[in-house]
Amino acid sequence: MVEPAVDLTHGHAHDDHADHGPQGWLKYLWSTDHKVIAMQYMFTGMFMALIGGFMAYVFRMQLAFPGMPVPGFGMVSPGEYNALVTNHGTIMIFWVAMPVLLAAFGNFLIPLMIGADDMVFPKINRLSFQVFFVSTIVILASLVVEGGGFAGAWTAYPPLSADSTYNLTPLGSTLWVIGVGLEFVAFLLGGINFITTLMNSRAPGMRAFDVPIVVWMIVVASILFMLSVGPLLAGAIMLIFDQTIGTGFYNPATGGDPILWQHLFWFFGHPEVYVVLLPAMGVVIEIITTFARKKLFAYRTVIFTIVATGVLSFFVWAHHQFIAGIDPRMANIFTITTLLISVPIAELCFIYIATLYGGSITLSTPMLWGLAFVAEFLIGGVTGIFLGAAGADIYFHDTYFVLAHFHYTFFPIAIIGTFAAFTYWFPKMFGKMMDERLGKWHFWLTIIPFNMIFIPLFVLGMGGQHRRIYNYTHFPELAIDIFQDMRIVATFALLIMLGAQFIFFYNCWKSWRSKERAPRNPWKANSLEWTTESPPPHGNWHPDRMPVVYRGPYEYNVPGREDDYWPQNEPK
Amino acid sequence: MSAQARVIPFRPRPHRAKKIVSNGVLGMILFVFVEIMLFAGFISAFVIIKARAVGSVWPPPNQPRLPFAETAVNTTALIASGIVLLIAHTMFQRGNRDIRTLLAAATVLGGTFVALQGVEWLALIQEGLTITSSTYGALFYTIIGAHALHAVAAIAALGWAFARLVGDRLTKEAMSTVALFWYFVVLVWPFLYFQVYL
Numbered sequence: 001m002v003e004p005a006v007d008l009t010h011g012h013a014h015d016d017h018a019d020h021g022p023q024g025w026l027k028y029l030w031s032t033d034h035k036v037i038a039m040q041y042m043f044t045g046m047f048m049a050l051i052g053g054f055m056a057y058v059f060r061m062q063l064a065f066p067g068m069p070v071p072g073f074g075m076v077s078p079g080e081y082n083a084l085v086t087n088h089g090t091i092m093i094f095w096v097a098m099p100v101l102l103a104a105f106g107n108f109l110i111p112l113m114i115g116a117d118d119m120v121f122p123k124i125n126r127l128s129f130q131v132f133f134v135s136t137i138v139i140l141a142s143l144v145v146e147g148g149g150f151a152g153a154w155t156a157y158p159p160l161s162a163d164s165t166y167n168l169t170p171l172g173s174t175l176w177v178i179g180v181g182l183e184f185v186a187f188l189l190g191g192i193n194f195i196t197t198l199m200n201s202r203a204p205g206m207r208a209f210d211v212p213i214v215v216w217m218i219v220v221a222s223i224l225f226m227l228s229v230g231p232l233l234a235g236a237i238m239l240i241f242d243q244t245i246g247t248g249f250y251n252p253a254t255g256g257d258p259i260l261w262q263h264l265f266w267f268f269g270h271p272e273v274y275v276v277l278l279p280a281m282g283v284v285i286e287i288i289t290t291f292a293r294k295k296l297f298a299y300r301t302v303i304f305t306i307v308a309t310g311v312l313s314f315f316v317w318a319h320h321q322f323i324a325g326i327d328p329r330m331a332n333i334f335t336i337t338t339l340l341i342s343v344p345i346a347e348l349c350f351i352y353i354a355t356l357y358g359g360s361i362t363l364s365t366p367m368l369w370g371l372a373f374v375a376e377f378l379i380g381g382v383t384g385i386f387l388g389a390a391g392a393d394i395y396f397h398d399t400y401f402v403l404a405h406f407h408y409t410f411f412p413i414a415i416i417g418t419f420a421a422f423t424y425w426f427p428k429m430f431g432k433m434m435d436e437r438l439g440k441w442h443f444w445l446t447i448i449p450f451n452m453i454f455i456p457l458f459v460l461g462m463g464g465q466h467r468r469i470y471n472y473t474h475f476p477e478l479a480i481d482i483f484q485d486m487r488i489v490a491t492f493a494l495l496i497m498l499g500a501q502f503i504f505f506y507n508c509w510k511s512w513r514s515k516e517r518a519p520r521n522p523w524k525a526n527s528l529e530w531t532t533e534s535p536p537p538h539g540n541w542h543p544d545r546m547p548v549v550y551r552g553p554y555e556y557n558v559p560g561r562e563d564d565y566w567p568q569n570e571p572k
Numbered sequence: 573m574s575a576q577a578r579v580i581p582f583r584p585r586p587h588r589a590k591k592i593v594s595n596g597v598l599g600m601i602l603f604v605f606v607e608i609m610l611f612a613g614f615i616s617a618f619v620i621i622k623a624r625a626v627g628s629v630w631p632p633p634n635q636p637r638l639p640f641a642e643t644a645v646n647t648t649a650l651i652a653s654g655i656v657l658l659i660a661h662t663m664f665q666r667g668n669r670d671i672r673t674l675l676a677a678a679t680v681l682g683g684t685f686v687a688l689q690g691v692e693w694l695a696l697i698q699e700g701l702t703i704t705s706s707t708y709g710a711l712f713y714t715i716i717g718a719h720a721l722h723a724v725a726a727i728a729a730l731g732w733a734f735a736r737l738v739g740d741r742l743t744k745e746a747m748s749t750v751a752l753f754w755y756f757v758v759l760v761w762p763f764l765y766f767q768v769y770l
Contacts, residue, residue, distance in 0.1 A: 120595045120599070121595070121599060124599075188603075188606055191602070192599045192602050192603060193599075195598070195602055196595050196598045196599045196602070199591075199592070199598060200591045200594075200595050200598065202588070202589055203586075203588075204586045204587050204588045205583050205586020205587065206586075206589070207589065208589075226602060226605065226606050226609075227605060227606075227609055228609070229606070229609070230606055230607070230608070230609025230610035230611075230612060230613050231609060231610070231612060231613030231616065232613070233610050233613065234610050234611075234612075234613030234614045234617065234718075235613060235617070237714065237718070238617060238710075238714060241703070241710065241714065245703060245704060246704050247703060247704060247707065247710035247714075248707050248710065249617065249621070249707065249710060249711075254706070254707045255621055255624060255625060255626070255632075255706075255707045255708075256621060256707055257620055257621060257624055260617055260620050260621070263616075263620075264613055264616075264617070548586050549586055550582065550583050550586060551583075572582075
């Protein structure tokens, strides 16, 4: 049932809501509205996903059919292969996962879910997107400059990354580091907004533990990011100097140390994975509670767990360096901390199950994505245990086992989590409902091929297949038929999965064009964003009718109530 | 799972949570934490590279020595600037808006620090310590240069606050925000000074 839109045209002027804010295409240059900025991040991130996905298509075709020209690309040289895998990783992490999960959904959801009219620093918010946009241009430019894009792996270890006589891409390498650095600055600016807004702009009555978990997750993720990125920014500045003006921070010949870069990188790199994980887990909690019509099991435990995870995440980084020549005693310590950190995350998975148990479950498209997240991430997490044990890692390091592990974690985070959030909040963001049938086709045609891509890669990894090699027929022990068959299976599965994304785009377009408007609260959920129009107006609510909160966000199926949900802002 | 009667407390008069710190101050605190981590990265790079010096000889024998004594003068100017600003800030928070002289003094002292540092840098370059003459030089110019950039930005912020003060448009929140950044610039300096110059 569509409620009438709020009439904002009163006689008296009241602050800068109503239809204030730039109109038309200028909106996208000057708007400080968190929802516009969210959409800007969302569409930039999704566009970059197409680029990252295309890169995966090209290099997987090369691996399955080495030496054959790839349709739509041509012959893949070894240097180009390395550039493709490098930039696939870089783009997917920094220009897809982070912008979509953290920046887009963080920007869209936080003010709405806490009952605020916007972020506390709207101009800094706009600046953050502008810096991000520049970083996108820079990283794309790095791909097309003379010499080609940086090809030294997303981890950019020196001396390969520092010395252009080794990497052969002087321009691309420097642009890559600058692009990544600018992206960090953009997210630092955004993070300041998220944290301050949550702390200071909550609606009356919204106590800390009445805030939806996804908001907590995004804010904790922002804190993790902000605390961990400083050392890498320092390291990146030193790398740029090594690349451009001939300093030797990472060069042993001048007293520098390549392992220094590794430590600076991974000190950030490990918390970074939790930066992207936490928002995805938060999204899944929102979806599971809504579609199981059930209160979240142990809300406060979840909060303490993610804080513990965040703290622990700063003490595990050297598990990426077990065979880099570090002292084995240090490796032992990091093994212990790494195995420890699996405990809080496993606990969160148990909390998911406990929340679902006894619930009234509806298998809508968002719920399917949410449940798939739990199942697939579990596989990723468990395989991480093998890698966290330093002894096993001696064999597994740099094999496809690692690659399959982190795709079983990153894919649920960046792809499943995104589709979960997108299908769940699409009605609120765009005012239309998505087609459920198309949604389910898209879901199954993505999930099943996803597993068909990466399970063979686990097997190949265990068989000894190393990463970052453009043609395995050059290695007799890896060129055996069964291995090559698995590579081909994985590639075909990727083609099916990429093809299935057209269903998603068609669904988006068709839903966007549909005449039928979405109701305010199609899922009958409790949190505040569902109390305003779809899509919300500038200022989110009428200034005289800002929400007031009376309870937590997960009061579903409360005994004694007629409705099976109880919105936060209803007094009784 | 039994459906127990659960009492959900009713809040007859929901109220807004009190802000523990204002928006600007909280934002600046977060920003300062990021900057602390940035300098922590630089200092750890310094410590690691120094620890790897051949024969534990540091500074390297063929490089000019850093002017520890002369920089003590600059350091004094910077610390004085911090103390003056603290006085001005405290007075302002207590309602005394007549802090123009103090704020100007803090800004000028800060500018003195940057200017004298610049003079010393020119001298060092003359003597042959450049960013590429050695990793010692590279670390020096990168770390101290990063601090200098922050100092310049903070002085610009102090100038902005001064302009606002003159126009009587400076709020307590804005003053605290700008002051916090300057305190960071001042307080991080001794760590850099004693680590890098000694």
